[in-house]
Structures are given as C-alpha cells and as structure tokens.
Amino acid sequence: MSRRHAPPRAERKPDRRDLGWYVDKAVEVAVFVGGVSAIVFVVGIFVFITREGLGFVTGPFDFRQFFLSPRWRPTSEWNPTYGILALFAGTASVTGLAMLVAVPFSICAAVFIGELTAGRTREVLKVLVEFLAAIPSVVWGFIGLSIINPLIINVFDVAVGLNVLNSGVILGLMAAPIMTSIAEDAFRAVPETYREAAEAMGATRWQVTYKVVIPAAKNGLLAAVLLGIGRAFGETMAVLMASGHSINLPTSVFDSVRALTATIAAELGETAVGSDHYRALFTIGIVLFLITFAINLTADLVIRGTRRKE
Amino acid sequence: MFSPTALNLRNRRRERWFRSLFLLTTVILVFPVVAILGTLIAKGGPILSLEFLFTEPREGMTAGGIFPALLGTVLLVTVSLLAAVPLGVAAAIYLSEYAAESRFTRVINLAIVNLAGVPSIIHALFGLGAFVLFLDLGTSILAAGLTLAIMNLPILIVATVESLQAVPKAFREACWTMGATRWQTIRMVVLPNSLTGILTGIILAVSRAAGETAPIMFTGAAFFIPVLPESVFDQTMALSLHLFVVTTQVPGVPEALPYGVALTLVGVVLAFNALAIGFRTHLRRRKKW
Numbered sequence: 135m136s137r138r139h140a141p142p143r144a145e146r147k148p149d150r151r152d153l154g155w156y157v158d159k160a161v162e163v164a165v166f167v168g169g170v171s172a173i174v175f176v177v178g179i180f181v182f183i184t185r186e187g188l189g190f191v192t193g194p195f196d197f198r199q200f201f202l203s204p205r206w207r208p209t210s211e212w213n214p215t216y217g218i219l220a221l222f223a224g225t226a227s228v229t230g231l232a233m234l235v236a237v238p239f240s241i242c243a244a245v246f247i248g249e250l251t252a253g254r255t256r257e258v259l260k261v262l263v264e265f266l267a268a269i270p271s272v273v274w275g276f277i278g279l280s281i282i283n284p285l286i287i288n289v290f291d292v293a294v295g296l297n298v299l300n301s302g303v304i305l306g307l308m309a310a311p312i313m314t315s316i317a318e319d320a321f322r323a324v325p326e327t328y329r330e331a332a333e334a335m336g337a338t339r340w341q342v343t344y345k346v347v348i349p350a351a352k353n354g355l356l357a358a359v360l361l362g363i364g365r366a367f368g369e370t371m372a373v374l375m376a377s378g379h380s381i382n383l384p385t386s387v388f389d390s391v392r393a394l395t396a397t398i399a400a401e402l403g404e405t406a407v408g409s410d411h412y413r414a415l416f417t418i419g420i421v422l423f424l425i426t427f428a429i430n431l432t433a434d435l436v437i438r439g440t441r442r443k444e
Numbered sequence: 445m446f447s448p449t450a451l452n453l454r455n456r457r458r459e460r461w462f463r464s465l466f467l468l469t470t471v472i473l474v475f476p477v478v479a480i481l482g483t484l485i486a487k488g489g490p491i492l493s494l495e496f497l498f499t500e501p502r503e504g505m506t507a508g509g510i511f512p513a514l515l516g517t518v519l520l521v522t523v524s525l526l527a528a529v530p531l532g533v534a535a536a537i538y539l540s541e542y543a544a545e546s547r548f549t550r551v552i553n554l555a556i557v558n559l560a561g562v563p564s565i566i567h568a569l570f571g572l573g574a575f576v577l578f579l580d581l582g583t584s585i586l587a588a589g590l591t592l593a594i595m596n597l598p599i600l601i602v603a604t605v606e607s608l609q610a611v612p613k614a615f616r617e618a619c620w621t622m623g624a625t626r627w628q629t630i631r632m633v634v635l636p637n638s639l640t641g642i643l644t645g646i647i648l649a650v651s652r653a654a655g656e657t658a659p660i661m662f663t664g665a666a667f668f669i670p671v672l673p674e675s676v677f678d679q680t681m682a683l684s685l686h687l688f689v690v691t692t693q694v695p696g697v698p699e700a701l702p703y704g705v706a707l708t709l710v711g712v713v714l715a716f717n718a719l720a721i722g723f724r725t726h727l728r729r730r731k732k733w
Binding site: 155240262266277403407 | 552594684710
C-alpha cells in the first residue's frame with residue numbers, strides 16, 4: 135500500500151476540465167448518436183416508404199380490392215386494378231413450403247451440431263452451414279433457373295420447373311442456416327446442470343436431448359422458426375428468378391406464382407416516380423415492412439422471455 | 445466389470461440409430477453447398493481467366509469479361525464500409541461501454557434486431573426514397589453504397605458489441621483506477637483488445653454487401669454501362685446484378701458465361717467468409733484471458 139507513485143494531490147483538482155475531459159464528452163455524444171442511429175433508420179425506413187406510398191393509400195386505394203382481389207393489373211389502360219391477394223398467396227405458399235423443408239432439417243442439424251457431436255466434425259459442419267448462409271440470393275436464383283428447373287421438369291414430368299416447389303426448396307435452404315444457428319444458441323442456453331442431472335439418472339445422450347434439452351429450449355426454437363419465416367418472407371431475388379413470376383392462386387406445388395417482394399423488384403424500374411403504379415408498389419412495401427416488423431418483434435419477445443426465466 | 449443388460453443394449457442401439465439419423469439430416473442440409481460449388485466450378489471454371497476478370501463485356505454482354513461489374517462491386521462495398529463501419533462501431537461502443545440497462549437501451553436493441561430483419565427489397569425502397577430522391581443523390585454509387593451500409597449496420601453492431609463485451613471488465617477497471625477517462629480507456633485498452641473481433645464483423649459485412657442485389661437495383665447499379673464510373677455520383681455495374689441480367693434479361697448468352705459470373709461472385713463471398721472464420725478461430729485459440 136505504498137503511496138509513493140501517487141500524484142501530488144494539491145495541484146490536481148478532481149474535476150479538472152482539460153482537453154481530455156472535453157474529448158471524453160465529445161466522444162460520449164458521438165457514440166450516443168451512433169447508438170440512436172439504429173432507431174433513426176428503422177423509423178426512417180417506415181417514414182420514407184410511407185412518404186412515397188401515401189399518395190396511393192389516400193388516392194386510388196380501395197381496402198377490399200387491395201387485400202381481397204387476386205387481380206394485379208397496374209398497367210391496364212382502361213381499368214388498372216391493384217389486388218395483392220394472389221401475390222400474397224404466392225409469398226405465403228413459397229414461405230410455407232420453405233418452412234416444411236427448413237424446420238425439420240435445421241432443428242435436426244442444430245440438435246446434431248449442438249448436442250450429439252463435438253470436435254472436428256462439429257467445426258466442419260458449422261463452417262458448411264455458415265457457407266450455406268453466405269451464398270447470395272441472386273446465386274440461389276440462378277441455381278433455381280439453371281439447375282433445379284430442368285431437374286423438376288425431368289423428375290416430375292411437368293412443363294415448367296419454375297414454381298412453388300423450386301422456390302420453396304431454395305428458400306428453405308436459405309432460411310435453414312439462420313434457424314440452425316439460432317436453435318443451436320437456444321440449446322447452448324440450456325444450463326449444463328440440466329444435462330448432468332439427467333445423465334446422472336442414467337439417461338443416454340439422445341434421451342437427454344429429447345426429454346430435457348429440447349423442452350427447455352422450446353421458446354428459442356420457436357424464435358428460430360419465426361426468424362426463418364421472416365427471412366423467407368422477405369427474400370427477393372431468389373423468388374423472383376425461381377418462382378416463375380406469374381400471377382396465380384396456387385393449387386399445387388407445380389404452379390408458378392409471384393411473390394410480393396419479387397413484384398416490387400420486377401416492376402419498380404419501369405414505373406414513373408409518383409405514378410399510381412409506383413405508389414402502389416411502395417404500398418406493398420409498407421405491408422411487407424409491417425409484417426416482417428411484427429414477426430421480428432414477436433421473435434424478439436419470445437427470446438427475451440426465455441432469458442428472463444433463467 | 446458388469447455385463448450390459450437388455451435395456452443397456454437397446455438404449456445403445458437406439459442411441460446409435462438416432463445419431464446416424466441426425467447426422468444424415470445435417471449432411472443432407474449442407475450437401476447443397478458442396479454440390480453448388482462443384483457445379484459452378486465444373487461449368488464456370490473453364491471460362492474463368494484473368495482475361496474474363498479484367499476485360500469489358502462485348503456483343504451485348506454475350507461475350508467478353510466482367511471487369512466493370514467487378515470494379516463496381518468493389519466500389520459499392522468500399523462506400524458502404526466507409527459509411528457503416530464508423531457508425532456501427534460507435535453504436536457498439538455506446539451499447540457496450542456507455543448505455544445502462546434501461547428501457548431506452550432495450551428500444552435500441554429492438555431496432556437493431558428489426559433492422560436486421562427488414563427485407564432487402566424494403567432497403568431498396570428506402571434507398572430510392574431517401575438517398576436517390578430526397579437527398580437528391582440520383583441513382584449513384586453513393587446512394588447504393590449508403591443503402592448497403594444501412595443493411596450492414598446491424599451485422600457490424602452485433603459483431604462489435606460481442607467483441608467489446610469479450611474484453612474483461614477488470615481491464616477497464618484497472619485503466620480507470622489509473623485516472624484515465626472513459627474514452628482513453630476505450631481507445632487504449634478496449635478497442636485494441638477487440639480489434640480482431642471487429643475485423644471479423646467487417647469481413648462478414650463485406651461478404652454480405654458484395655452478394656446483395658435487390659438494394660442496389662434501383663439506387664445505383666445499372667444493367668449495362670459502356671464506360672467505367674468516374675466518381676461516386678455515377679452509376680455502376682455490379683457483379684450480383686450482372687448475374688441477374690445475363691441469366692434473365694439478355695438472350696443468346698452462352699451457357700458458361702453466367703456460370704463464370706456466379707462462380708466469381710460465390711468465390712469472392714466465400715473467400716471473405718472463410719477469412720472471417722479463420723480470424724475467429726485464430727482469435728479463440730490465442731485468447732489470453
């Protein structure tokens with residue numbers, strides 16, 4: 135407890151306001167601005183797409199037609215109709231199939247990677263899952279067009295291979311990695327003592343996983359599925375290229391459909407700024423934003439709920 | 445030693461069976477990565493050459509190389525990083541070093557989660573409404589780069605917060621005890637110790653930005669431009685959009701060409717990802733505390 139190195143007290147007031155003090159305050163303000171930026175951007179996104187789309191909502195917008203009519207004919211000269219039901223059905227069918235593919239595969243993969251293996255196998259599988267997540271959506275679309283399309287035509291003997299099946303499988307593969315990693319996080323959040331207690335009772339690794347870990351991680355798994363849905367719902371380029379992009383209320387997985395996101399991507403470039411069509415596309419954007427916002431918010435609340443319990 | 449009972453044997457059998465089943469599912473899930481890489485290399489590999497990478501497309505994009513697209517992607521990623529990295533690191537420093545556990549912090553975290561979940565086409569709409577029209581930047585590299593920056597912000601913030609949090613509290617306390625201000629502590633102790641983690645986040649952001657198509661479609665990337673961009677206010681071609689264009693918009697493209705473009709794009713993206721993974725592994729191994 136020697137005080138030999140202590141500075142002479144009298145010369146230094148505890149609240150000296152030298153350059154260091156001002157720099158410190160300036161940085162505090164600067165990083166605060168950075169911290170707030172996320173809020174600013176989320177609000178900004180909503181404000182700006184609403185600003186562009188508002189003219190449609192207050193103008194030719196007809197609530198019943200917009201949500202309940204399957205006719206999306208914005209370029210019709212006589213009577214343009216703006217019904218997004220078919221587009222919504224397209225997005226929903228593709229997302230639904232994607233979840234049928236992604237949920238079992240990603241949860242099984244998370245169980246295997248998180249609970250049933252270790253060491254090198256685990257590292258390699260994790261890297262491969264990460265690579266799966268990294269493949270850009272336009273490349274998935276290209277694969278849908280040039281590899282899966284002929285495959286579907288040959289295997290199922292149908293005329294067109296660009297349909298719900300094609301884009302659903304692709305979206306499933308795109309959503310699976312993020313679901314796998316969130317599910318794995320959920321497994322990791324289960325306290326090790328739970329597993330030890332079960333193992334002490336003589337349970338095998340699989341019994342521990344099935345009877346203890348999965349029930350304990352159930353909310354995290356739900357959040358994983360929700361975020362996967364959000365991801366598939368908002369995917370654009372892959373659906374645009376692999377779904378066939380024709381307006382349809384699908385009755386089978388071999389029907390071509392058109393998604394909400396793909397419609398914006400395909401048509402926005404050809405509309406005049408400020409036209410009804412342009413504003414209608416931004417209105418679709420508002421709908422998409424609100425839906426994904428709700429999905430993400432729910433997922434976050436579910437995850438937060440699990441953390442609080444611990 | 446004791447001999448296994450019938451129950452032990454049954455459990456062991458079941459254990460093995462489930463393990464194989466789950467291994468199989470996982471392998472099926474990651475098999476596409478290998479299959480896709482294999483196909484792209486087999487079909488796109490032969491066309492890939494320095495000439496392909498560094499010449500301009502000819503004959504209505506049905507021949508020649510991809511240089512303007514490659515350059516455009518580099519420019520867009522650079523602009524997006526210049527905008528996103530300072531902002532993202534600042535936000536992370538605020539969340540990790542300054543913010544208290546409060547409702548306001550909770551709202552910021554919620555905003556980050558939601559920003560990460562916004563569909564890419566919505567980012568495109570925002571970029572068009574805010575940067576191209578409202579700020580009047582026009583369809584330009586700057587507008588598209590800024591749009592990508594906002595997309596990448598959540599990745600950067602999350603990665604940086606994580607690596608800042610990994611620096612032990614005792615390091616900071618030791619520094620404060622010496623009389624350093626908060627900022628001095630962050631600059632001299634916290635940031636140097638978390639640099640590798642932040643870099644990993646930046647590399648991941650590069651990989652993500654390079655692959656995105658929808659956000660740049662209406663904000664600054666063009667189907668085809670005969671000249672190279674001269675400033676950030678020009679439009680540019682981009683690798684991802686170029687792949688879309690040669691697969692869907694241009695008739696008479698030889699089969700190998702889109703495979704070559706796709707292989708280049710996937711190569712760039714996966715190379716950066718592998719680099720990030722390498723960094724992370726290195727970091728974990730070298731961990732001193």
